[in-house]
Amino acid sequence: MNTSLTEESPALTSAREQNTSEIVAKNIYKSYGAGPFAKEVVSDCSFTIESNKLTVMIGPSGCGKSTLIQLIAGFEATDSGEITLNGSPITDPGKDRLVLFQESALFPWMTTYDNIMYGPRARGEDTKDAADQAEFLLNKVGLDAFRDKYPQQLSGGMQRRAELARAMINKPEVMILDEPFRGLDNMSKELMWEYYAGLYEEDRNTNFFVTTDIDEAIFLADRLLIMTNLPTSTRSVIEIDIPRPRTIEEVVNSARANEIKKEVMTLLHEEAMKSFSGGSKAAADFLDAYSKRAD
Amino acid sequence: MSLKKFADKIFSRAALRGIVAIVIFLIIWEIGARSEQLFGYRFPFLGLVPPPSDVLVSWAGLIGDPSYWQSWYMSFLRVFGGFIAAMLIGIPLGLFMAVNKTFYGMYFPTFEILRPIPPLAWVPASIIFWPTQELSIAFVTFLGAFYTIVINVLGGARSINKQFLQAAQSMGASQWDIFRRIVLPATLPSIVVGSAVGMGITWEVVVAAEMISGGGSSGGGAGGGLGFFIWSSYVGGSYEQIIVGMISIGIAGYLSSELLRQAGGLLTPWLKTR
Numbered sequence: 001m002n003t004s005l006t007e008e009s010p011a012l013t014s015a016r017e018q019n020t021s022e023i024v025a026k027n028i029y030k031s032y033g034a035g036p037f038a039k040e041v042v043s044d045c046s047f048t049i050e051s052n053k054l055t056v057m058i059g060p061s062g063c064g065k066s067t068l069i070q071l072i073a074g075f076e077a078t079d080s081g082e083i084t085l086n087g088s089p090i091t092d093p094g095k096d097r098l099v100l101f102q103e104s105a106l107f108p109w110m111t112t113y114d115n116i117m118y119g120p121r122a123r124g125e126d127t128k129d130a131a132d133q134a135e136f137l138l139n140k141v142g143l144d145a146f147r148d149k150y151p152q153q154l155s156g157g158m159q160r161r162a163e164l165a166r167a168m169i170n171k172p173e174v175m176i177l178d179e180p181f182r183g184l185d186n187m188s189k190e191l192m193w194e195y196y197a198g199l200y201e202e203d204r205n206t207n208f209f210v211t212t213d214i215d216e217a218i219f220l221a222d223r224l225l226i227m228t229n230l231p232t233s234t235r236s237v238i239e240i241d242i243p244r245p246r247t248i249e250e251v252v253n254s255a256r257a258n259e260i261k262k263e264v265m266t267l268l269h270e271e272a273m274k275s276f277s278g279g280s281k282a283a284a285d286f287l288d289a290y291s292k293r294a295d
Numbered sequence: 296m297s298l299k300k301f302a303d304k305i306f307s308r309a310a311l312r313g314i315v316a317i318v319i320f321l322i323i324w325e326i327g328a329r330s331e332q333l334f335g336y337r338f339p340f341l342g343l344v345p346p347p348s349d350v351l352v353s354w355a356g357l358i359g360d361p362s363y364w365q366s367w368y369m370s371f372l373r374v375f376g377g378f379i380a381a382m383l384i385g386i387p388l389g390l391f392m393a394v395n396k397t398f399y400g401m402y403f404p405t406f407e408i409l410r411p412i413p414p415l416a417w418v419p420a421s422i423i424f425w426p427t428q429e430l431s432i433a434f435v436t437f438l439g440a441f442y443t444i445v446i447n448v449l450g451g452a453r454s455i456n457k458q459f460l461q462a463a464q465s466m467g468a469s470q471w472d473i474f475r476r477i478v479l480p481a482t483l484p485s486i487v488v489g490s491a492v493g494m495g496i497t498w499e500v501v502v503a504a505e506m507i508s509g510g511g512s513s514g515g516g517a518g519g520g521l522g523f524f525i526w527s528s529y530v531g532g533s534y535e536q537i538i539v540g541m542i543s544i545g546i547a548g549y550l551s552s553e554l555l556r557q558a559g560g561l562l563t564p565w566l567k568t569r
Contacts, residue, residue, distance in 0.1 A: 075461050093465035105458040109480040109565045122468035122476070150565040170466055 021086055021096070021173035021206045023049040023072060028081030030067055041067045043231035045081075049174065054200050054207040056217045058264065059227030059235075060272055065210045066102075068232070069178050072208070073099045085174070095119065098172040100180045104159045106151040112162050113138065113147040119170040130169070137165040140199075157188040164199065174206045181216065190248055193219050201244055214264055218242075219251050226264060229271045236267060321347050345535045350542075353535035366540075369520040370505070370547065373429075374497045377436025381493060385441050386486060389448025394478065406445070414438040414500045418507050432504045439500035440493030447492070451485020452478060484566060487559035494555055498548045521547065 030042040041064040049055045049072075059065055070076040072083055074093040083090045085097065106115050116137060120130035138144045141161035143154075151159055160180055167175060180196075181189045197220055200207055211217050217224055224238040242256055251257045304310065325348060326333065327341025337343070345353075357363040392399045414435050421431040455478060463473050505522030519527065521544050528536035560567060 073461070073465060075464075093461065095465060095467045098465055099461070101458045101462070103456075103458065105456070105462045107459060107462075107477065107480070109483070109563070118463070118468075118476075119466035122463065122466055122472045152565065 020051040022051040040231040045233040053222040056221035064232035098167040366524040381440035385444035393452030439496040443493040447489025451482040
């Protein structure tokens with residue numbers, strides 16, 4: 001896998017070109033339901049997903065991060081406020097912002113290869129060039145031998161890599177990942193962190209990664225957005241100035257990483273406390289889990 | 296399937312268990328049916344049924360009889376006629392209801408009121424409004440599969456994982472492409488299940504319809520189908536032939552379901568990998 005990571009292909013040179021894309025959310029609001037039953041999920045939320053950086057968003061579970069992804073991806077519209085990509089407002093879903101969902105969204109009825117080729121084929125771009133790209137990506141994510149397997153025949157980690165390839169073939173300007181490694185066992189999870197960070201470091205395109213896992217967040221992020229509890233808004237932003245490429249071992253032993261971790265935990269703890277006093281079950285669980293980890 | 300695999304399948308432990316069970320069942324049946332001769336006491340229920348050996352003799356006599364095979368042919372024709380019509384109308388209808396809210400809102404209430412009416416309750420009405428008996432039987436058979444297929448297709452198409460649609464949409468797929476390459480394959484397993492269940496109901500319905508209508512256009516006899524075969528055996532007092540007819544329907548139903556299973560397996564290869 002490591003050799004394929006550094007492999008060069010003339011076919012993908014275009015994909016390796018850096019594009020500069022920035023997403024800006026300004027004072028956005030989003031509620032679900034109407035009248036007295038309306039539930040405000042996002043309230044006066046502003047943040048920037050800076051160009052050519054890996055921005056990680058972290059917040060208590062159930063705090064509305066997935067809603068923010070629906071808004072950025074253009075599957076849903078904001079009630080007020082604006083989200084822009086390179087200055088133009090986001091109105092529809094598009095291949096410039098591809099989402100990797102929590103659960104695998106690989107099409108079960110297509111083989112790995114057909115899944116990867118879905119985007120080009122759907123747009124009528126089933127060309128030699130697209131096929132070459134698919135070959136290259138299959139190699140890159142180490143699934144060449146699994147090209148004719150259906151998603152169910154792949155392990156959880158393989159599915160995530162296949163999905164990364166399916167997104168990457170469309171050369172999105174911004175890659176959006178919604179807790180993509182949740183549900184993987186710890187071993188595969190850490191492998192996927194290093195693997196994904198490696199992919200990112202290759203082209204350094206704009207990436208937006210949402211998680212509830214502090215270690216994951218600190219290992220991956222250039223910038224860390226810490227969100228408040230429901231209704232969500234940006235609590236604070238931390239620049240993670242640990243040099244790349246990072247290894248898990250380095251980060252675990254890094255004093256700076258631990259310093260950041262404490263800071264993040266304090267902030268998240270406060271947020272959890274707020275909703276704990278508000279009686280949220282999810283928040284209580286969260287508080288419980290994190291106070292154990294802090295010991 | 297290779298010969299070796301085929302042999303392995305036949306002589307597998309599970310197959311042997313099945314064979315042993317059938318043999319034991321036949322022995323108990325034979326003893327029960329002959330209980331009066333054997334013990335001077337007639338077993339309840341089984342004592343009234345002709346023994347399997349007599350049934351086999353009667354069956355052997357029918358194997359060479361073209362009118363027996365004609366009954367098979369007629370029932371199969373009606374079942375597949377009604378079933379294929381139900382698929383041709385039911386699948387597009389179910390899909391259309393799933394993707395079009397307006398149509399769903401307009402049509403679904405009517406559908407839900409008509410659905411609980413058992414197909415057999417339609418027999419008198421369909422005899423009145425279809426010009427031939429054959430068409431009325433075919434119509435009732437059609438209804439047997441129709442509702443099940445529509446409900447399954449509708450349910451399957453409506454429960455598609457939203458993220459499949461969102462993923463396809465954001466990769467730039469057109470509405471038509473999403474329908475053809477996402478909605479349709481995602482619904483296929485439900486179509487297969489609905490069809491398999493529908494096929495079972497079709498056999499139930501066709502047999503009853505043949506009995507009630509007296510065997511269709513030919514007025515019974517050779518063109519009557521297996522349902523009428525059973526009925527006329529009963530009227531004629533040939534109890535062995537009733538059993539032959541029943542087992543024939545069992546075999547016919549099994550063959551139809553197996554055919555459907557094979558076709559379904561070919562259409563949904565990704566499910567086999569589970």
